Amino acid sequence: GEDVEQSLFLSVREGDSSVINCTYTDSSSTYLYWYKQEPGAGLQLLTYIFSNMDMKQDQRLTVLLNKKDKHLSLRIADTQTGDSAIYFCAEKRGKLIFGQGTELSVKP
C-alpha cells in the first residue's frame, strides 16, 4: 500500500514495556523515525534509525527494523505515565511520510 500504517491505540500499565508497531511502504527508504506528540504540543523527534541497521537502543527506547517485512517497532521499557502521548512513525521518501499515530495510554 501507499500508507504508513500503525495501530491507533495501545494501553499498558505503569512499569510494563510498551511496543508500538509500524508498517512502512518503501524498502528504499533511507531513514525511519519515531516522533512523540504530547497533548497540545507539536511533534518531538524521539529517535531514528538508518536503514542498514536492525536495532538501535537509546536509554529506555529500542527501535527494531525488519527491512524484509518493512516493519518498524518502538519498545519503551519501564513505561511511565509521562510516556502517555501519540507516537508517530515516519519514513523518509524524499519527504517525510507519517503514519496516523498510535495513542499510548499508561495506567497507574
Added chain:
Amino acid sequence: ETGVTQTPRHLVMGMTNKKSLKCEQHLGHNAMYWYKQSAKKPLELMFVYNFKEQTENNSVPSRFSPECPNSSHLFLHLHTLQPEDSALYLCASSQRLAGGPVETQYFGPGTRLLVL
C-alpha cells in the same frame, strides 16, 4: 524564544474571514514546512520552503496561501475556508544539507483552527 514558535495557538474564524498563521524558527534552519493534522489521520504535508523558495505544494487548495519572507519566518494566509479545514496546523523547520544524512524536522506547537 527557542525552537519553533507558532501564533496564534488557537483560532476560530468564519468562512468569510481572512486570517494568517505565523511561524518563526530560532534554529538557523534553511527549510520550513506547513503540515495539517486532522484527527486520526496521518500528517499531511502542505508546503515546503527551501531558502525561502517554495519547493513543494501538495495539491493544497488556493484558499491556503503560504508566504516565506525570510528563512526564519513562515506564514499561512487563510481566506474563505471551509469547516473541513478545521485542524491543527503544524509548522516545522530543518537544516537541509546537500547529500547529507538525517534531516531532522523540529516542530512548533501548532495552531488549533476551527472554521465555523
